[in-house]
Amino acid sequence: MKRIGVFVCHCGTNIANTVHCDQVAEMAKSYPGVVYACENKYMCSEPGQMMIQEAVREQNLDGYVVAACSPRMHENTFRKCAERAGLNAYMSEQVNIREQCSWVHADKEKGTEKAIDLVRMAVAKAVRNQPLSTSTIPVTKRALVIGAGIAGIQAALDIADNGFQVTLLDREHSIGGRMAQVDKTFPTLDCSACILTPKMVEAAQHPNIEMATYTEVESVDGFVGNFDVTLRKKAAYVDFHLCTGCGLCQEKCPKKVSSEFEMDLGPRKAVYVPFPQAVPNKPVIDANHCRYLLDGKCGVCKKICPTGAIDYEQKDEVIVERFGTIVVATGFEQFDISKYEEYGAGRYPDVITGLHLERLMNASGPTAGKIKRPSDGKIPEKIVFVKCVGSRDEAKDRPYCSKACCMYVAKHATLIKEKLPQSKSYVFYMDVRTGGKNYEEFYKRTQEQYDGQYIRGRVSKIFQVGDKLIVRGEDSLVGRPIEIEADLVVLAAGMEPQKDAKDMARRLGISYDQHGWYSEAHPKLQPIETHTAGIYLAGTCQGPKDIPESVAQASAAAVKATGLLSKGELTSEAMTAECNEAVCAGCGLCMSICPYKAIDGKKITERVHGQMKEREVAHVNAGLCQGCGACTVNCPSSAMNIKGFTNEQILAEVDALCQR
Ligand code: SF4
Ligand code: SF4
16 A cells, blocks of 8 residues: 655635644544645645655655645646655645635535545545656747737747747738728827838748738647648639739729728729738739639739739648647637617618728728718718627627727727817717726827717617718716717727637637637636647737737737747656557547547457457557546546546545545
């Protein structure tokens, strides 16, 4: 029988206030295998760890159980402590009597009883613990950044500046993302393009950055340090090596369609560059609208192109590339305002979103920066803003705050007053949230110097009478209904995840919340990491953020990514699955369930009734296995076991629980 020690932590008063730690230690002395038990105020402290190490040596312990806080917090601390004491790291077991006992039970006696049960179970497991070892895997020193908005660009630049190769991928054919559509940024009113385009150009010209625009991620295989990513380079029907970006093809193309970049407020051609500062500044042909690709007619662009760059025969190209780490910066979509039927969005052309207004205010936009009503081109005089459209609204399944709308509405009201001094802006709001440097001051200026009139209350209906929009709502501060006759209504549409965010998460093997925002590994202590090692988050794919926040997180993700790339090799997981080949029936159920594709089949030869026979059994690739345990619960022959969590150990814990 192994010699086990038990160390019960008070965690100051966190545990000791609701658990009789002395009783837990005393009870532990009676469990089979326990030769030593004691308590300490802070087990994780230097003296606490010294105490464990001395006990290991003096009591000749084979392993120990620490009853303390969550293993997420200190499992590594106590494993390292075991190593310093001369034990294998995996001979240390941690049981959580803080979050699972003291923090959830007000009754000290009940909390103590539960702590005693948990320690008894942990001891039953610890006596069956075996030393485990890790192996090392090489790291491919290249990063993939998915999404080339401001967050992706920043992450790519930071990784590249640290000397590592980066592929910056975007499914659109220019980098820049949403920020490229924005006219000015709050609270400084910088021209968005003026601060974004230098970064776009820097990324395009950086010797360590390879741009992969018009490219999608099809699938991701492999594991931290070695992700094999299948990429689909979409056919642009233009050979970028030959194209000089002269723009003749765009000019002569006879087919006009509505421009997505201009939020359908202006046209583009079938062969097009989405905006003047696009990077790369080379056109692609939209196969859904090109007359030649649809019915073999036209071909003007091919005839006109002086370099012979138009290639109607071009096909999608599928390639597999290996990366050591991935930064996900796939961004957001604007909330679909047509879900607010009561606001007439989609029916009334003069009910628009904040992003539409950005394009109307932009000098390179469809109206050359003149704010005109989409319906008749008139200059509006009364403008009504409605905040929280698709944010903080449980009825629309969008209970969260989109964070940026309060500030972009203040920015819009300010800019409109500057451009149209005779105009008047009204802002319907529920709350005003201005958490950011100089944000509150900016919002105050909108009211005091730019005559923005804020009305606290929800808008119930917007309808059209003649060429005016009637905005009916409530002024909840004076407690009476209110109606405003407006020329233009701007709905401050919130942010929502990309439509294919869940699909992308499945391809990457990362998790997402109930709305589809990607989940960080820990909301406080690991806000950049995902649960999949080597994959990091940047920007609004994780939840609503403004530009400075996205940029800061992108740099943080880059630090994590470069930290990983700078390692020559990585230590693989020790607690991986292993197959007991003697009892494996080769049914393959484990292979079908493994989310990391870590199991394949292998042939073994064995003697059966004196004859050599060959059969197939499961084989685990320890480099891919993440120790999730899906295979063990699925295996009908109990052949699969997770090292450190064997069926025998788990059953021993259940037995120990039943012994109460
Ligand atoms: S005409 Fe030819 S070279 Fe000029 S932008 Fe078009 S594809 Fe490129
Ligand atoms: S524990 Fe099993 S199912 Fe989970 S990753 Fe490892 S092999 Fe796959």
